[in-house]
Amino acid sequence: MLRCVCVGRGRHVAEEHGKTLARDGLATLEWLERYFERVRELPVLAQVEPGEIRARLPEHPPEQGEPFTNLLRDLDDVLLPGLTHWQSPRFFAYFATCASEPAILAELLVAGLNNVGILWRTSPALQELEQVTLAWLAELIGVPAGWHGQLEDGASISTIAGLAAARHTRPDRPVVVCSEHAHSSVEKACRLLGLEVRKTPADEAFRLRLDALDLTDACAVVATVGTTSSTSVDPVAPIADACEEHGVWLHVDAAYAGSAMVCPEHRWAFEGIERVDSLVVNPHKWLLTTQGCSAFWTRHPDELREAFSVIPEYLRTPDAVVSLSEYGPALGRSFRALQLWAVLRCYGREGLQAAIRNAVGLAETFEVWVRDEPGWELCAPRPFSVVCFRREGSDDDNAALLERVNARGEVFLSHTKLDGRFVLRLAVGNLRTTEEDVRRAWDVLRQEAT
Ligand SMILES: Cc1ncc(COP(=O)(O)O)c(C=O)c1O
Numbered sequence: 001m002l003r004c005v006c007v008g009r010g011r012h013v014a015e016e017h018g019k020t021l022a023r024d025g026l027a028t029l030e031w032l033e034r035y036f037e038r039v040r041e042l043p044v045l046a047q048v049e050p051g052e053i054r055a056r057l058p059e060h061p062p063e064q065g066e067p068f069t070n071l072l073r074d075l076d077d078v079l080l081p082g083l084t085h086w087q088s089p090r091f092f093a094y095f096a097t098c099a100s101e102p103a104i105l106a107e108l109l110v111a112g113l114n115n116v117g118i119l120w121r122t123s124p125a126l127q128e129l130e131q132v133t134l135a136w137l138a139e140l141i142g143v144p145a146g147w148h149g150q151l152e153d154g155a156s157i158s159t160i161a162g163l164a165a166a167r168h169t170r171p172d173r174p175v176v177v178c179s180e181h182a183h184s185s186v187e188k189a190c191r192l193l194g195l196e197v198r199k200t201p202a203d204e205a206f207r208l209r210l211d212a213l214d215l216t217d218a219c220a221v222v223a224t225v226g227t228t229s230s231t232s233v234d235p236v237a238p239i240a241d242a243c244e245e246h247g248v249w250l251h252v253d254a255a256y257a258g259s260a261m262v263c264p265e266h267r268w269a270f271e272g273i274e275r276v277d278s279l280v281v282n283p284h285k286w287l288l289t290t291q292g293c294s295a296f297w298t299r300h301p302d303e304l305r306e307a308f309s310v311i312p313e314y315l316r317t318p319d320a321v322v323s324l325s326e327y328g329p330a331l332g333r334s335f336r337a338l339q340l341w342a343v344l345r346c347y348g349r350e351g352l353q354a355a356i357r358n359a360v361g362l363a364e365t366f367e368v369w370v371r372d373e374p375g376w377e378l379c380a381p382r383p384f385s386v387v388c389f390r391r392e393g394s395d396d397d398n399a400a401l402l403e404r405v406n407a408r409g410e411v412f413l414s415h416t417k418l419d420g421r422f423v424l425r426l427a428v429g430n431l432r433t434t435e436e437d438v439r440r441a442w443d444v445l446r447q448e449a450t
Contacts, residue, residue: 035087036432044084045093045409046083047407047409048082057078088412089434089437090412091412092411094425095256096359097286098429098431102288102339102343102345103290103339104290106341106342109338110336117332119315120317121319126333133337134297146299147299149295149296150327151293152280154282155185155280158255158280159222160189160329161298161329162296163189163219165249167220173219173248176195176222177214178198178222179201179208180200181206181228183227183253206232208224213242215243220250221248221250223251228416229418231256233269238272243277255280256285256286257383259282262349266356269383276299278300279296280296282294283295283340285429288355290339293340304327308326356385359429360385362385363387375391379419386427386428387427389424391445395422401449408444410444413426426441
């Protein structure tokens with residue numbers, strides 16, 4: 001592309017740029033297509049040593065611009081061995097994610113348009129599509145109509161937004177209450193906001209224990225629907241009762257499991273959702289979008305706006321509309337609503353339900369294999385698509401087993417601790433994962449265990 005600069009005059013630059021875009025764009029899409037064809041066969045967890053990739057990269061930037069295709073070549077030759085393949089159907093670690101084709105293509109358009117939503121007028125379509133898309137998603141997952149919705153980069157930022165609004169409503173109360181299984185983003189948000197975290201013990205199914213809920217000095221409770229370790233579900237409705245009684249803001253972190261609410265059979269986990277004050281669901285975890293797509297809603301937009309709105313002179317306009325930048329930590333927002341819109345349109349309710357059900361069904365199949373095999377143990381109830389299990393033996397034995405399994409590169413799993421014990425996790429979330437892939441994981445586990 002730097003060749004364009006050498007052309008000199010503006011018209012030629014633009015023409016050359018257009019041609020390069022189409023040619024290199026096609027090469028890039030072809031690269032991606034080949035990648036998806038072979039990704040199942042690539043080592044899922046990168047099999048390199050720290051510093052190995054860095055050592056293969058030039059120490060200094062080039063003086064002259066290079067053709068874009070050099071990048072694609074280096075992607076294959078230099079970077080690929082150092083990638084852990086999150087798009088692999090055999091990626092079973094953490095929460096398995098999946099960037100679908102509509103989301104990938106929409107992200108390309110987002111980049112091409114490069115809209116910066118600092119104000120409504122800097123891209124009315126960006127803001128209004130975001131609002132419509134969030135309302136669509138709310139309808140699909142059973143969030144009441146009319147709530148204020150916006151996209152943030154991740155659940156961590158959405159939780160900061162929710163807790164900042166909570167602090168604003170109760171500045172005299174410095175405590176945020178959550179379960180011992182709440183995600184670390186809650187603690188981080190509290191650190192940033194000058195709030196204190198009070199962790200509440202969980203019950204035998206890893207849900208926040210109501211009888212241990214202490215709301216003294218609390219401005220907010222964070223309930224989790226789908227905790228990171230075991231995907232347990234805190235009881236939202238009774239927590240809402242307690243919050244209402246004590247005038248405490250209730251934020252729900254459904255970063256992972258919120259997407260499953262497109263299926264009526266999972267809606268039990270959202271019982272009471274209409275009474276919460278704010279909510280986060282990450283389509284980039286389990287709803288087929290690319291990274292950087294976290295949906296945040298609140299039924300108190302005025303409080304949220306009061307917590308965040310700062311308008312310097314250069315951003316004042318006579319427009320009779322409030323900009324989304326007044327409702328969160330960031331000023332500029334990208335047009336990422338386009339990728340969520342693309343996913344919702346190209347899959348529709350039925351397609352999204354099928355994706356969730358495929359993942360849950362495969363997790364269920366794996367769970368049965370573990371349950372029925374002597375020497376293996378299930379370690380937590382499985383409400384969604386994550387199975388927590390372990391092999392008989394010590395924590396060290398299980399940790400070593402996990403290392404051996406991942407070192408083979410055929411599958412990638414991760415771990416957690418439950419009740420103080422080392423536990424393996426198998427998380428399903430990729431559209432292309434089949435029973436054969438899950439079977440492979442089980443075979444590798446059993447081979448490495450003996
Ligand atoms: C329950 C839960 N909340 C929040 C987060 C943080 O999400 P993000 O990476 O989008 O900030 C995670 C990450 O896995 C999570 O599992």
